[in-house]
Amino acid sequence: MNVDLHMHTTCSDGVYTPAVLTKMAVQAGLGVMAISDHDTVAAYGQADTFAPAIRIIPAIEISSDYEGEDVHVLGYYIDPQNEELQAYCAQFKQRRQKRAMEMLQRCRNLGYRIDEEQVAAVLAKGGTIGRPHIARMLVEKGYFPSVAAVFDSLLQRGGPAYVPYHRRSICDCISLIHSAGGLAVLAHPGLLKRTLNAVLAHPFDGLEVYHPKNRGRYEEFLQIAMARNWYVSGGSDFHGVAGRFPEQVGLFTVPAARVQRLLDYDKDR
Ligand SMILES: [Zn+2]
Ligand SMILES: [Zn+2]
Numbered sequence: 001m002n003v004d005l006h007m008h009t010t011c012s013d014g015v016y017t018p019a020v021l022t023k024m025a026v027q028a029g030l031g032v033m034a035i036s037d038h039d040t041v042a043a044y045g046q047a048d049t050f051a052p053a054i055r056i057i058p059a060i061e062i063s064s065d066y067e068g069e070d071v072h073v074l075g076y077y078i079d080p081q082n083e084e085l086q087a088y089c090a091q092f093k094q095r096r097q098k099r100a101m102e103m104l105q106r107c108r109n110l111g112y113r114i115d116e117e118q119v120a121a122v123l124a125k126g127g128t129i130g131r132p133h134i135a136r137m138l139v140e141k142g143y144f145p146s147v148a149a150v151f152d153s154l155l156q157r158g159g160p161a162y163v164p165y166h167r168r169s170i171c172d173c174i175s176l177i178h179s180a181g182g183l184a185v186l187a188h189p190g191l192l193k194r195t196l197n198a199v200l201a202h203p204f205d206g207l208e209v210y211h212p213k214n215r216g217r218y219e220e221f222l223q224i225a226m227a228r229n230w231y232v233s234g235g236s237d238f239h240g241v242a243g244r245f246p247e248q249v250g251l252f253t254v255p256a257a258r259v260q261r262l263l264d265y266d267k268d269r
Contacts, residue, residue, distance in 0.1 A: 001031035002253035003263070005057065006074065006187070006208065006235025010125065012037035012061075013132045015240030019049035021249070026051045028250025032263060034059040034235065036074055039092040040128075044080035057263075060085070061187060062176065063092075065167040068157075069195045071186070073173040074208060074233065077266055078182035085180040088168075093128055099163050100129035106161040107134065107154065112143055131155045132241065146243055170202045183265065185233045189221055190214035200224060206262065210234025210254045212245050231262045 008014030009021050016024065018035060025033045035043045036059035044058055058080050064071040078085060104114055118137045122129050135150035144150045154161040168176070174184040185206035190213040192199055207225040208214070209232045214221055225232050234254035236246050246252040256263060 001256040002029065002250075003032040003256050003259060004030055004235045004238065004249070004253050005032070005034040005059070005076070005233050005259065005262070006036050006061070006211065007033055007238045007249075008037055008061075008240075009035055009043050011035075011040050011042040012128070013130050013239060013241075017049070018043040018046050019051070021238075021240075022049075022051035022054060022056065024249040026053045028248075028253075030054060030250065030253065031256060032057065034076060036061045036235070038072075038130075039063055039096070040089045041078070041080040041085060042089070059182075060089075060177075062088075062173045063167050064170045064173045066170060066195045066199050069192055069199075070157075071170055071192070071195075071199055072188065073170065073177065073204075074185040074187045075177035075180065075182035076185060076206075076231075076233070076262065078177060078180040082180035084176060088176055095165060096128055096130065099165050100131075100134065102163045103131065103134055103155070103161050104129075106163065107138065110154070110160060112138060113141065114138070132239075134161075147241065148243060170199065174203055183231055183262070185231060187211070188213045188237065189224075190217055204228075204230060206231030206233050208233045208235065210258065211237060212252055213237075231265070232259055233262050234259055 009018045032055045034057040037043055038061050041060055057076055058078055060075045060078055062073045064073055114137050122133045135147040138144050138150050177184040183205040185208055186204045187208045188211045207230050209221040236252035
Protein backbone atom coordinates (compact mmCIF):
# COMPACT_ATOMS: atom_id res chain seq x y z
CA MET A 1 0.00 0.00 0.00
CA ASN A 2 1.20 3.49 -0.85
CA VAL A 3 0.43 6.64 1.10
CA ASP A 4 0.81 10.40 0.72
CA LEU A 5 0.99 12.39 3.94
CA HIS A 6 1.45 15.89 2.53
CA MET A 7 -1.21 17.36 0.22
CA HIS A 8 -2.79 20.79 -0.32
CA THR A 9 -6.32 21.80 -1.33
CA THR A 10 -8.16 24.98 -2.31
CA CYS A 11 -8.41 25.70 1.42
CA SER A 12 -4.82 26.97 1.12
CA ASP A 13 -2.88 27.23 -2.15
CA GLY A 14 -3.87 23.96 -3.83
CA VAL A 15 -5.94 23.76 -7.00
CA TYR A 16 -8.40 20.99 -6.07
CA THR A 17 -11.12 21.00 -3.43
CA PRO A 18 -10.89 18.47 -0.59
CA ALA A 19 -13.74 16.49 -2.21
CA VAL A 20 -11.94 16.25 -5.55
CA LEU A 21 -8.49 15.64 -4.03
CA THR A 22 -9.68 12.73 -1.88
CA LYS A 23 -11.37 11.21 -4.94
CA MET A 24 -8.15 11.60 -6.96
CA ALA A 25 -6.21 9.88 -4.16
CA VAL A 26 -8.60 6.93 -4.23
CA GLN A 27 -8.27 6.72 -8.02
CA ALA A 28 -4.46 6.78 -7.68
CA GLY A 29 -4.72 3.76 -5.37
CA LEU A 30 -3.54 5.46 -2.18
CA GLY A 31 -4.48 3.80 1.09
CA VAL A 32 -3.84 6.73 3.44
CA MET A 33 -3.53 10.46 2.85
CA ALA A 34 -3.10 13.59 4.93
CA ILE A 35 -4.54 16.93 3.87
CA SER A 36 -1.98 19.37 5.29
CA ASP A 37 -3.03 22.83 4.18
CA HIS A 38 -0.95 25.87 5.09
CA ASP A 39 -2.11 27.38 8.38
CA THR A 40 -5.70 26.18 8.08
CA VAL A 41 -7.81 23.19 9.02
CA ALA A 42 -10.74 24.43 6.91
CA ALA A 43 -10.66 21.23 4.80
CA TYR A 44 -11.84 19.26 7.84
CA GLY A 45 -14.97 21.41 8.01
CA GLN A 46 -15.86 19.74 4.68
CA ALA A 47 -15.18 16.20 5.91
CA ASP A 48 -18.64 15.10 4.76
CA THR A 49 -17.48 15.65 1.15
CA PHE A 50 -14.36 13.44 1.47
CA ALA A 51 -14.27 10.26 -0.61
CA PRO A 52 -15.10 7.45 1.83
CA ALA A 53 -12.70 4.81 0.48
CA ILE A 54 -9.53 6.25 1.99
CA ARG A 55 -8.13 6.80 5.47
CA ILE A 56 -7.40 10.50 6.06
CA ILE A 57 -5.07 11.62 8.87
CA PRO A 58 -6.00 15.14 10.03
CA ALA A 59 -3.04 17.45 9.49
CA ILE A 60 -1.86 21.03 9.05
CA GLU A 61 1.34 22.70 7.81
CA ILE A 62 2.26 25.66 9.99
CA SER A 63 4.51 28.47 8.72
CA SER A 64 7.51 29.39 10.78
CA ASP A 65 10.80 31.08 10.17
CA TYR A 66 14.33 30.63 11.42
CA GLU A 67 16.87 33.38 10.83
CA GLY A 68 15.43 34.29 7.46
CA GLU A 69 14.66 30.80 6.14
CA ASP A 70 11.11 29.48 5.80
CA VAL A 71 10.50 26.55 8.13
CA HIS A 72 7.28 24.53 7.79
CA VAL A 73 6.05 22.38 10.63
CA LEU A 74 3.59 19.59 9.87
CA GLY A 75 1.11 18.62 12.58
CA TYR A 76 -0.34 15.11 12.29
CA TYR A 77 -3.35 13.78 14.23
CA ILE A 78 -4.30 17.28 15.34
CA ASP A 79 -7.86 17.84 16.49
CA PRO A 80 -9.26 20.24 13.85
CA GLN A 81 -11.82 21.43 16.43
CA ASN A 82 -9.16 22.42 18.96
CA GLU A 83 -9.90 26.00 20.06
CA GLU A 84 -6.32 27.22 20.22
CA LEU A 85 -5.62 25.83 16.76
CA GLN A 86 -8.80 27.38 15.36
CA ALA A 87 -7.86 30.75 16.89
CA TYR A 88 -4.39 30.52 15.34
CA CYS A 89 -5.88 29.76 11.91
CA ALA A 90 -8.39 32.62 12.13
CA GLN A 91 -5.67 35.10 13.07
CA PHE A 92 -3.35 33.83 10.35
CA LYS A 93 -6.09 34.21 7.74
CA GLN A 94 -6.76 37.79 8.80
CA ARG A 95 -3.08 38.73 8.66
CA ARG A 96 -2.59 36.91 5.37
CA GLN A 97 -5.46 38.85 3.84
CA LYS A 98 -4.05 42.17 4.99
CA ARG A 99 -0.64 41.23 3.63
CA ALA A 100 -2.07 40.10 0.27
CA MET A 101 -3.81 43.44 -0.14
CA GLU A 102 -0.50 45.19 0.55
CA MET A 103 1.26 43.04 -2.07
CA LEU A 104 -1.51 43.71 -4.62
CA GLN A 105 -1.07 47.42 -3.98
CA ARG A 106 2.67 47.13 -4.50
CA CYS A 107 2.06 45.35 -7.83
CA ARG A 108 -0.28 48.16 -8.86
CA ASN A 109 2.27 50.77 -7.80
CA LEU A 110 4.79 48.99 -10.04
CA GLY A 111 2.41 49.47 -12.97
CA TYR A 112 0.66 46.09 -13.14
CA ARG A 113 -3.09 46.29 -13.56
CA ILE A 114 -5.00 43.80 -11.44
CA ASP A 115 -8.79 44.08 -11.65
CA GLU A 116 -10.96 44.06 -8.57
CA GLU A 117 -13.02 41.34 -10.33
CA GLN A 118 -9.99 39.02 -10.37
CA VAL A 119 -9.49 39.56 -6.66
CA ALA A 120 -13.20 39.07 -5.95
CA ALA A 121 -13.22 35.82 -7.96
CA VAL A 122 -10.40 34.34 -5.86
CA LEU A 123 -12.03 35.45 -2.62
CA ALA A 124 -15.35 33.91 -3.69
CA LYS A 125 -13.67 30.57 -4.40
CA GLY A 126 -11.47 29.91 -1.42
CA GLY A 127 -11.70 32.84 0.93
CA THR A 128 -7.98 33.63 1.04
CA ILE A 129 -5.46 35.21 -1.28
CA GLY A 130 -1.79 34.32 -1.20
CA ARG A 131 1.22 34.91 -3.37
CA PRO A 132 0.36 32.02 -5.75
CA HIS A 133 -3.04 33.63 -6.42
CA ILE A 134 -1.48 37.01 -7.14
CA ALA A 135 1.05 35.32 -9.41
CA ARG A 136 -1.72 33.52 -11.32
CA MET A 137 -3.59 36.82 -11.80
CA LEU A 138 -0.50 38.40 -13.36
CA VAL A 139 0.00 35.37 -15.63
CA GLU A 140 -3.68 35.55 -16.68
CA LYS A 141 -3.14 39.21 -17.56
CA GLY A 142 -0.24 38.20 -19.80
CA TYR A 143 2.44 40.08 -17.86
CA PHE A 144 4.48 36.94 -17.16
CA PRO A 145 4.80 33.50 -18.83
CA SER A 146 4.52 31.51 -15.58
CA VAL A 147 3.86 31.64 -11.85
CA ALA A 148 7.56 30.92 -11.27
CA ALA A 149 8.52 33.97 -13.35
CA VAL A 150 6.29 36.22 -11.22
CA PHE A 151 7.91 34.89 -8.05
CA ASP A 152 11.39 35.45 -9.49
CA SER A 153 10.67 39.02 -10.56
CA LEU A 154 8.28 40.31 -7.91
CA LEU A 155 7.08 38.08 -5.13
CA GLN A 156 9.99 36.14 -3.72
CA ARG A 157 11.36 37.20 -0.36
CA GLY A 158 13.07 40.54 -0.89
CA GLY A 159 11.33 41.10 -4.26
CA PRO A 160 9.81 44.51 -5.12
CA ALA A 161 6.21 43.44 -4.37
CA TYR A 162 7.04 41.18 -1.40
CA VAL A 163 5.70 42.04 2.03
CA PRO A 164 7.20 40.13 4.96
CA TYR A 165 4.89 38.54 7.48
CA HIS A 166 5.00 37.69 11.11
CA ARG A 167 5.47 34.02 11.88
CA ARG A 168 5.52 32.08 15.10
CA SER A 169 8.77 30.67 16.37
CA ILE A 170 9.41 26.99 15.70
CA CYS A 171 8.93 26.21 19.41
CA ASP A 172 5.56 27.99 19.42
CA CYS A 173 4.45 25.98 16.36
CA ILE A 174 5.47 22.74 18.05
CA SER A 175 3.60 23.71 21.26
CA LEU A 176 0.50 24.66 19.29
CA ILE A 177 0.48 21.28 17.53
CA HIS A 178 1.02 19.46 20.83
CA SER A 179 -1.82 21.32 22.51
CA ALA A 180 -4.08 20.29 19.61
CA GLY A 181 -3.12 16.67 20.31
CA GLY A 182 -0.79 16.28 17.33
CA LEU A 183 2.74 15.24 16.44
CA ALA A 184 5.08 17.97 15.16
CA VAL A 185 7.10 16.96 12.11
CA LEU A 186 9.69 19.11 10.34
CA ALA A 187 8.62 19.40 6.68
CA HIS A 188 10.94 19.08 3.66
CA PRO A 189 14.32 19.44 5.42
CA GLY A 190 15.93 19.32 1.98
CA LEU A 191 14.76 22.90 1.38
CA LEU A 192 16.71 24.28 4.34
CA LYS A 193 20.09 25.60 3.38
CA ARG A 194 21.91 27.61 6.05
CA THR A 195 19.83 26.67 9.06
CA LEU A 196 19.22 22.90 8.82
CA ASN A 197 21.36 21.93 11.82
CA ALA A 198 20.00 24.69 14.05
CA VAL A 199 16.41 23.87 13.06
CA LEU A 200 16.95 20.16 13.76
CA ALA A 201 17.91 21.07 17.35
CA HIS A 202 14.24 21.90 18.08
CA PRO A 203 12.00 19.43 19.91
CA PHE A 204 10.17 17.92 16.93
CA ASP A 205 8.48 14.51 17.10
CA GLY A 206 9.35 13.58 13.55
CA LEU A 207 10.98 14.36 10.22
CA GLU A 208 9.55 14.38 6.70
CA VAL A 209 12.21 12.10 5.26
CA TYR A 210 10.44 11.41 1.94
CA HIS A 211 9.60 14.50 -0.11
CA PRO A 212 10.40 15.45 -3.73
CA LYS A 213 12.81 18.15 -2.52
CA ASN A 214 14.75 15.65 -0.38
CA ARG A 215 15.77 13.55 -3.36
CA GLY A 216 19.18 11.93 -3.04
CA ARG A 217 19.21 12.60 0.71
CA TYR A 218 16.72 10.04 2.06
CA GLU A 219 19.43 8.01 3.79
CA GLU A 220 20.87 11.12 5.46
CA PHE A 221 17.46 12.22 6.76
CA LEU A 222 16.52 8.70 7.82
CA GLN A 223 19.67 8.52 9.94
CA ILE A 224 18.81 11.87 11.54
CA ALA A 225 15.29 10.68 12.39
CA MET A 226 16.52 7.34 13.75
CA ALA A 227 19.23 8.92 15.89
CA ARG A 228 16.53 11.04 17.61
CA ASN A 229 13.90 8.30 17.71
CA TRP A 230 11.64 10.57 15.65
CA TYR A 231 8.65 9.52 13.58
CA VAL A 232 9.38 9.25 9.87
CA SER A 233 6.93 10.87 7.47
CA GLY A 234 6.66 11.38 3.75
CA GLY A 235 4.49 12.98 1.13
CA SER A 236 4.37 14.64 -2.25
CA ASP A 237 3.46 18.24 -1.28
CA PHE A 238 0.91 18.03 -4.09
CA HIS A 239 -0.66 21.38 -4.99
CA GLY A 240 -2.04 20.60 -8.46
CA VAL A 241 -0.17 23.57 -9.94
CA ALA A 242 1.25 23.04 -13.43
CA GLY A 243 5.03 23.24 -13.54
CA ARG A 244 5.38 22.30 -9.90
CA PHE A 245 6.28 18.68 -9.29
CA PRO A 246 4.38 16.41 -8.78
CA GLU A 247 1.73 17.47 -11.26
CA GLN A 248 -0.47 14.44 -10.61
CA VAL A 249 -1.68 12.64 -7.51
CA GLY A 250 0.13 9.31 -7.25
CA LEU A 251 3.32 10.34 -9.07
CA PHE A 252 5.18 10.62 -5.78
CA THR A 253 4.05 8.21 -3.08
CA VAL A 254 5.57 6.51 -0.06
CA PRO A 255 5.30 2.78 0.72
CA ALA A 256 3.27 2.48 3.95
CA ALA A 257 5.98 0.34 5.59
CA ARG A 258 8.41 3.30 5.56
CA VAL A 259 6.10 5.44 7.70
CA GLN A 260 4.36 2.62 9.57
CA ARG A 261 5.06 3.96 13.05
CA LEU A 262 3.36 7.23 12.16
CA LEU A 263 0.43 5.39 10.55
CA ASP A 264 0.03 3.32 13.73
CA TYR A 265 0.31 6.30 16.12
CA ASP A 266 -3.42 6.55 16.83
CA LYS A 267 -3.57 2.84 17.64
CA ASP A 268 -1.30 3.35 20.69
CA ARG A 269 -3.28 6.27 22.08
ZN1 LIG B 1 6.01 23.42 3.00
ZN1 LIG C 1 3.23 21.70 1.79
